[in-house]
Amino acid sequence: MSWSLDSAHTQVQFSVRHMMISKVRGEFQKVAGTVNLDEANPANTTVDIQIETASVNTRDAQRDGHLKSPDFFNSEVYPNITFKSKKVDVTGKNTAVLTGDLTIRDITKEVKLDVEYAGMAKNPWGMTSAGFTAHGSLNREDFGLVWNMALETGGVLVGKDIEINIETELVKAPEGAPAAA
Numbered sequence: 001m002s003w004s005l006d007s008a009h010t011q012v013q014f015s016v017r018h019m020m021i022s023k024v025r026g027e028f029q030k031v032a033g034t035v036n037l038d039e040a041n042p043a044n045t046t047v048d049i050q051i052e053t054a055s056v057n058t059r060d061a062q063r064d065g066h067l068k069s070p071d072f073f074n075s076e077v078y079p080n081i082t083f084k085s086k087k088v089d090v091t092g093k094n095t096a097v098l099t100g101d102l103t104i105r106d107i108t109k110e111v112k113l114d115v116e117y118a119g120m121a122k123n124p125w126g127m128t129s130a131g132f133t134a135h136g137s138l139n140r141e142d143f144g145l146v147w148n149m150a151l152e153t154g155g156v157l158v159g160k161d162i163e164i165n166i167e168t169e170l171v172k173a174p175e176g177a178p179a180a181a
Helices: 061-068
Strands: 002-005 011-018 021-028 033-035 046-052 078-089 095-104 106-124 128-139 158-174
Touching: 021 061, 078 106
Parallel strands: none
Antiparallel strands: 002 033, 002 158, 011 021, 011 158, 033 046, 046 078, 078 095, 095 106, 106 128, 128 158
16 A cells, blocks of 8 residues: 655654764654555555755755755756665564665665654544654765765864665555545
8 A cells, every 4th residue: 555755754864973072963844655555465465655955954054055965965967865675584473674775976885774664543543643753874885975084183174974764654655545745
């Protein structure tokens, strides 16, 4: 059954070490996609997500501008990050590992996300919603995001390892209707 992301109730967040001593957190504010959720056999579920790179927000306009520049996402040339699932390994009653191809700057690498199913409910408008949490990590340099600066005290300005945290609500498409992207 096709489900669409409820963008008003979906957050794609990340964090990365800054100057080796603290973490900077940010999020992407424009995320869309569909999930073909097989409720009877979750291992058959497929996920197709698009994230608008220009929607990055770290609460600092100068840093956000730098992240949109050719040094990082190059948003004018690469407007989207995409994720397409390859498999779902059910690991428990409400947990799974979602494996898929993540594409950033036309570089595609396989990533794994630990997923937790939070439950299902009918919203006040009669639509069925399902909630999920996912998290994982990646090395940004694997995707061509290699800009950095050496610090005079040793180390670098921006860490390589990115932590990803996702909270999402899916909305079930009405019977016979295609899912909205």
